[in-house]
Amino acid sequence: MISRFERVSNYVIVIALTVGVLFPVAWFVLTSLSPNTSGALDFSNIAWSNFTAAWHDGNLAHSMYASLVITVSAVAGQTVLAILSGYAFGILGVVGERFLFPVILLGMMVSTEVIVIPLYYEFQRIGLTNSWLGLVIIQLGMGVPFGTYWMRATFRALPRSVMDSAAVDGAGVWSTLWRILVPMARPAVLTLVLLSFMWTWNDFFLSLIFLGDPDKQTATVALGAFQGRHVLQVNLMAAGSLIVSLPVVALYLFFQREFISGVMAGAVKE
């Protein structure tokens, strides 16, 4: 059905597009290996030392640790809370659900910019600015609504008969959730974990506002400051950027399908 010409042109299109998207990134990777501070490429001397230099100069050890602590706690908390409230809304039923669930949906749709101002001044008053705990709380607040929505839909899609037979076997509400439903919903939970990891790790806006103290900064903010200071050392800047993006890109490498389907499904939330 498909002609030879068409097949060839399809490949040409795909390859051209891929190269177009990839070129900036590939060029940047090569820059990070260049010994020239101007960023001029030089393949004869590959400078792996750029990565160690960026690591030290950019204070990346400290800020990567900050990002890791914040991201892992936010993701863990968010996943557990989302599973619990998704179960409550999806299966058990909640008193006042008809009022509460729209509130959750609203929480999902409201953009960060609108709520960040009062949050900042309130948190400042109670001493939660410049604190990892404060940022984790906000990330939880921003993430749990989507997680709830996501897990509710997942649990609802599971066959009702499973829960009935669990009840017949004498499984309680709690053990039904953790022994039966969560294992069945594992792919959805994995997607949720990956998405919230990506969102939290990549966040810049919130970290910039809530962690002003350089000792508390996350990797994205530290990188932003680093590139401001090292305008003339392009190779170091590139190396630092690669280090900061590595965790999410590595996860993406292993879980491509989950990421893409998750972002697509997450997009539908609007």
Add this chain to the structure above:
Amino acid sequence: MIVLVPLLQTVNYSFYKWDGVSEPTWVGLRNYLEFGRDPRMYAAFGHVLVLILMFGLIPLGLGLISAALLSRAKIRGEGIYRWFLFLPQVLTSVVVAIIWKRIYAPDGPLNSLLRGVGLGHLTRNWLGDFTWALPSLGMIGVWGGFGFTMVLFLAGILAIPDELYEAARLDGSTRWQEFWLITLPSLRGQMAIALTLTITGALRTFDMVYITTQGGPGTATTTPALLLYQLAFVNPDVGRASATGVVLAVLCLGIAVGITRIMENKDR
């Protein structure tokens, strides 16, 4: 609670004049009225229109065209292409900004390329140029958004039953007609999603501008989110910042609801 209480507070703040430290004073709607007279606001929301075009409409068009061209093909190594095309979506926005800041730099690769092909007179400091800074930022959005729309549309096209195309072919329709009569209408849902996401994304642009231009040169690339940040935390005029936030939120919500409505109406 984290979301709802501050949401109401923002609305409340937006009726006051407050520098973040001293006592706030009630000014009623003045923060909103001054909006109309503040050239910075005009500039910021005007820039968003350009960004909407480049973040939203161009990737939408490109994604549609490429998805339509590729839809019927079996391509070997599809997963690999998709991995690369989708990569900008998972890259840290700060890193994306740094990559492009470098590409646009006076001694960066874009200018070297132009010089290399004999177009040296076109070289410039792309992000420092009053005319070119904003379109240059927009191009970053085209680059980042295009893979997303294409993957989205390809998935949508796969869901269209083959029989529709076969029937059309029996009726002797051309590929062009197939595209207009079958592919396009079937992708309405995906188009709504893509538009909503990219347009609200354009409205909320912050990281990119903060890293690359800080809104400059002058106010050539300010965005509402950047103004909000400056008004709320740099030179506090919290009431005004809150008013900006409220307008931004209403616009985002309005656009999302509007697009969904339009797409649903067409369904009937």
